Amino acid sequence: MKIGLFIPCYIDAFYPQTGIATLELLEKLGQEAEYPMDQTCCGQPMANSGCNRDAKETEALFIRNFSKYDVIVSPSGSCVHHIRDNFDAIEQTDEVRHVRKNTYELVEFIHDVLKVREFPWAEFPHKVGLHNSCATLRSLRTASMSELGEPFFSKPKTLLSAVKGISFAAPRRPDECCGFGGTYSVTEEAVSARMGLDKVTDHHDAGAEYIVSADTSCMMHQQGCAERNGVPIRFIHIAEILNGARA
Amino acid sequence: MSNRPVPHARLAAEFLKDEPHRHFHDERLWDMRQKRDEQMHIMPEWQELREQASRLKEHTLAHLPQYLEQFEENARCNGIHVHWARDGAEHNRIVEKILKDHGHSSIIKSKSMITDECEMREYLEPKGVSVTETDLGERIQQLDNELPSHVVVPAVQKLTTDVAKTFARYYNTDPNIDDPHALAEAQRNAARPVLLSGDTGMTGGNFLVAETGSFVVCTNEGNADLSANLPNLHIATLGIERLVPRMADLGVFIRLLSRSALGSPITQYTTHFRRPKKGGEMHVILVDNGRSERLGMDDFWTSLKCIRCGACMNTCPVYRRSGGQSYGSVYSGPIGAIIDPTFNARKFSTLPFASTMNGSCTNVCPVKIDIHEQLYKWRRVLAERHEIPFVKREIMKMAGRLLAQPTMYRLAISGTEVALKTMPRFVLYNYLNPWGKHRELPHPVKETFHSWYKKNRLNRTKTQREETQA
Amino acid sequence: MSDETMSARDVIMQRLKAKKSPQEGAYPLPPVVTLGDQDASPERFEASLALMGGRMLSLQDGEGIEQAIRRAFPEMRNLCTAVPEVEGTLRIEDLETHEQADKVDVMVVRAAFGVAETGGIFLSEVELKDHLADVHLAQHLIVLLSKNELVGNMHNAYQERSEFRTAGYGVLMSGPSATADIQGVLIRGAQGVRSLSVIWA
Numbered sequence A: 001m002k003i004g005l006f007i008p009c010y011i012d013a014f015y016p017q018t019g020i021a022t023l024e025l026l027e028k029l030g031q032e033a034e035y036p037m038d039q040t041c042c043g044q045p046m047a048n049s050g051c052n053r054d055a056k057e058t059e060a061l062f063i064r065n066f067s068k069y070d071v072i073v074s075p076s077g078s079c080v081h082h083i084r085d086n087f088d089a090i091e092q093t094d095e096v097r098h099v100r101k102n103t104y105e106l107v108e109f110i111h112d113v114l115k116v117r118e119f120p121w122a123e124f125p126h127k128v129g130l131h132n133s134c135a136t137l138r139s140l141r142t143a144s145m146s147e148l149g150e151p152f153f154s155k156p157k158t159l160l161s162a163v164k165g166i167s168f169a170a171p172r173r174p175d176e177c178c179g180f181g182g183t184y185s186v187t188e189e190a191v192s193a194r195m196g197l198d199k200v201t202d203h204h205d206a207g208a209e210y211i212v213s214a215d216t217s218c219m220m221h222q223q224g225c226a227e228r229n230g231v232p233i234r235f236i237h238i239a240e241i242l243n244g245a246r247a
Numbered sequence B: 001m002s003n004r005p006v007p008h009a010r011l012a013a014e015f016l017k018d019e020p021h022r023h024f025h026d027e028r029l030w031d032m033r034q035k036r037d038e039q040m041h042i043m044p045e046w047q048e049l050r051e052q053a054s055r056l057k058e059h060t061l062a063h064l065p066q067y068l069e070q071f072e073e074n075a076r077c078n079g080i081h082v083h084w085a086r087d088g089a090e091h092n093r094i095v096e097k098i099l100k101d102h103g104h105s106s107i108i109k110s111k112s113m114i115t116d117e118c119e120m121r122e123y124l125e126p127k128g129v130s131v132t133e134t135d136l137g138e139r140i141q142q143l144d145n146e147l148p149s150h151v152v153v154p155a156v157q158k159l160t161t162d163v164a165k166t167f168a169r170y171y172n173t174d175p176n177i178d179d180p181h182a183l184a185e186a187q188r189n190a191a192r193p194v195l196l197s198g199d200t201g202m203t204g205g206n207f208l209v210a211e212t213g214s215f216v217v218c219t220n221e222g223n224a225d226l227s228a229n230l231p232n233l234h235i236a237t238l239g240i241e242r243l244v245p246r247m248a249d250l251g252v253f254i255r256l257l258s259r260s261a262l263g264s265p266i267t268q269y270t271t272h273f274r275r276p277k278k279g280g281e282m283h284v285i286l287v288d289n290g291r292s293e294r295l296g297m298d299d300f301w302t303s304l305k306c307i308r309c310g311a312c313m314n315t316c317p318v319y320r321r322s323g324g325q326s327y328g329s330v331y332s333g334p335i336g337a338i339i340d341p342t343f344n345a346r347k348f349s350t351l352p353f354a355s356t357m358n359g360s361c362t363n364v365c366p367v368k369i370d371i372h373e374q375l376y377k378w379r380r381v382l383a384e385r386h387e388i389p390f391v392k393r394e395i396m397k398m399a400g401r402l403l404a405q406p407t408m409y410r411l412a413i414s415g416t417e418v419a420l421k422t423m424p425r426f427v428l429y430n431y432l433n434p435w436g437k438h439r440e441l442p443h444p445v446k447e448t449f450h451s452w453y454k455k456n457r458l459n460r461t462k463t464q465r466e467e468t469q470a
Numbered sequence C: 001m002s003d004e005t006m007s008a009r010d011v012i013m014q015r016l017k018a019k020k021s022p023q024e025g026a027y028p029l030p031p032v033v034t035l036g037d038q039d040a041s042p043e044r045f046e047a048s049l050a051l052m053g054g055r056m057l058s059l060q061d062g063e064g065i066e067q068a069i070r071r072a073f074p075e076m077r078n079l080c081t082a083v084p085e086v087e088g089t090l091r092i093e094d095l096e097t098h099e100q101a102d103k104v105d106v107m108v109v110r111a112a113f114g115v116a117e118t119g120g121i122f123l124s125e126v127e128l129k130d131h132l133a134d135v136h137l138a139q140h141l142i143v144l145l146s147k148n149e150l151v152g153n154m155h156n157a158y159q160e161r162s163e164f165r166t167a168g169y170g171v172l173m174s175g176p177s178a179t180a181d182i183q184g185v186l187i188r189g190a191q192g193v194r195s196l197s198v199i200w201a
Helices: A009-014 A017-026 A045-046 A050-067 A075-085 A093-102 A108-113 A133-137 A157-159 A189-205 A216-229 A238-242 B008-017 B019-041 B046-062 B065-079 B088-102 B111-116 B118-129 B136-143 B160-171 B178-196 B223-229 B247-261 B303-304 B311-315 B317-321 B331-341 B360-364 B372-382 B390-403 B406-424 B425-431 B451-469 C008-019 C040-050 C065-072 C097-103 C153-161
Strands: A001-007 A071-074 A103-105 A125-130 A210-213 A234-237 B081-085 B107-108 B129-131 B198-201 B207-209 B216-217 B233-239 B269-273 B281-287 C080-081 C104-111 C120-124 C140-145 C168-175 C195-200
Touching: A009 A017, A009 A216, A009 B406, A017 A108, A017 A234, A017 A238, A017 B451, A017 C153, A045 A050, A045 A075, A045 B317, A045 B390, A050 A093, A050 B390, A050 C140, A071 A108, A075 A103, A075 A133, A075 A216, A103 A108, A108 A157, A108 A238, A108 B372, A125 A157, A125 A189, A125 A216, A133 B360, A157 A238, A157 C153, A189 A216, A189 B008, A189 B317, A210 A216, A210 A238, A210 B372, A216 A234, A216 C080, A234 A238, A238 C140, A238 C153, B008 B019, B008 B233, B008 B317, B019 B247, B046 B065, B046 B081, B046 B247, B046 B303, B046 C140, B065 B081, B065 B281, B065 C008, B081 C008, B088 B118, B088 B233, B088 B281, B107 B178, B107 B223, B111 B118, B111 B331, B111 B406, B118 B129, B118 B406, B136 B160, B178 B223, B178 C097, B207 B247, B216 B247, B216 C008, B223 B233, B223 B269, B247 B311, B247 C120, B303 B360, B303 B372, B311 B317, B311 B331, B311 B360, B331 B360, B331 B372, B360 B372, B390 B406, C040 C195, C065 C104, C065 C140, C065 C195
Parallel strands: A001 A071, A071 A103, A125 A210, A210 A234, B081 B281, B107 B129, B107 B198, B198 B233, B233 B281, C080 C104, C104 C140, C140 C195
Antiparallel strands: B207 B216, B216 B269, B269 C168, C120 C168
């Protein structure tokens, strides 16, 4: 299986350790993953702003970069959601369909495709609050949604439960959006920041030392809100914990 | 009506400034969502009910002309006068004429979103007709001259102290009352004489039943039963999409409506009107006002399935923190954001962007409207029609170009890296002003993933290859 | 014909027929469903009624209905009755004005049936002797209900009870008038009756 690694722009620029952990984790799990050097973005910022036409060239570049792989894996739920569900600014050729069908968010790839449940090298002796981004929760469906009353399941929690020493905080509103929303974070900054502060406060009040998520974009926003308001909580991507980070 | 785009972001920011209001609003609506969840959890058939409700509504909308004809015929047989209004203005003229024919001039009225949509009070009051809202929340909004904040709890953005001040102005009560019971009692006492002297009763309606020519009004206060039955003239206004085919279908909708809205098993009063009372006269006005046009929109027609429960508003994290007034419309929250642009695409062009597209609204909708997907589609429609700000359009165009060219993109990224490390804080926060207003920026890093990969994998692979070759 | 010369009805119908997006064949009429708990027991009714803010009024040993009402409302100045079982101080048929009804302390009526799921009771012009508004003007409401006239849930109600097809006015009251429009505080007795009590009879 030839894996193409998609590291979105903000991870590339601000959270390289998440990209590194993703790659190393895949390698630990016996996979060969390659990072195409010409990659930029999936086109989501333009598409979510309604400017779908402006995403066309970016989507085309994405296909040029990734169509040669059997699967594409990314540590970003929201980007994968865009590729899978909304990537339609370009013509839907066989190549495009192949890419859209075979792009996975890291947790679902490990959980559903590799079906790995053990990470013997991983130990994280901390209480964590799990943040499911809205894209992983309600689009990729990697966890049960509180609005539907469905039986509980959580792919990220299943994976994290194999990590030695970890424990989970129970926030009051586990499924509440943190308010990032891509360009929403700047177009409606006041509401967005309020939601972010409420989110980190909820986790902190539940005793979480860390917020862990499969979406760095949500955490970038939450971290900004926590730091500005002095909420003492740290942030870590699930890839880093599964890869063996201790703190 | 002003055509200027509703400044939702600014109005929401203002709403957030007052801690007690902000906090109460969020918690109150969240509590309604929690109560809704409790009802769902004790009903294993919940998802089946939603599916049935959705299919019934879709069927009805696909056959709307037949069902409207069937309703009209049956209602007429029952002795109800049926009127049709193409738009709000025509609706208001119909009401005016009915009143004129009877020499009437005072309407007592239960809560109805559609008469607000038609701006009926604004039309009738200058003509000497008094219109008194009898629902407590709607009355508060009327006295304050504000649109309803929420489809079910119109004054949910207010605290007891706000209501006390308003009532003091109009009912001569103590402006410092802090007991909601005392205020509700003041409203009851003020409303009774008005109810007893009103010459015309008006209600909205939640459902029209084609099979029997009847309509259903759901309230908790019982004010619709008083408003409709006290005078000898009852006028009910309903949108043409309110239809259900059969009486038996009401079981599905009534079981979902109040549970979705407030988390109560049913509204205190579920009232079925089928013919005028003895000696009375009954009129039903069926209003289009853009609905037929919406039914022709491939991407948006299912928004007509809405039964106005407000569940999407209660769950919406943006609505809970913005307040209903920030939507500048009769219909606020997620459902408002997808139907308001059908009334005025420019004025309400900001509303589909007042969302993080988290999708919770879609999950709670009892008739399964794909609300967040329609928000996404509206963004596209509005961008294509140039109904989004010029600056945003330009930024997106530039971003689209930049992200399509790896070399230029790399240059830009390295620029950011340098900027984050070297630029003084105030310059950065001005440049990235909206982000930085209430948030810190991400921390600068030593190197991008891109350069790490180049160093640690590409070069390593190359070295290994060279070693193997050697 | 242009919009100007056609009736509003015809214009709306024409618009609907011309533009409608959903196609008829794609959306067949789903069959009527009966879902969920259909338990029609008095115990379920009582629990639901309590949840909706209503209450049961049970007769003590040897006590008649009217005695029980007088016991529950000792301050009552008048008792308006729509049932033969209770004599009261005035009969609903004798109410001549709404102002008279506005002064009624307690009204007693018989419900056609009750719904166990919601604690709802059904009243129409038949039970109200055409005094549709007067029942809502009274301060308190007593409802006589037969245990034999209970349906399980709202599906059962609409499918089994013919009153929905025969009544001109039919209200399902589940508990008393209520509001939570001021700061979310639940208040019983907003505009209509302040309390609703059911007596099995």
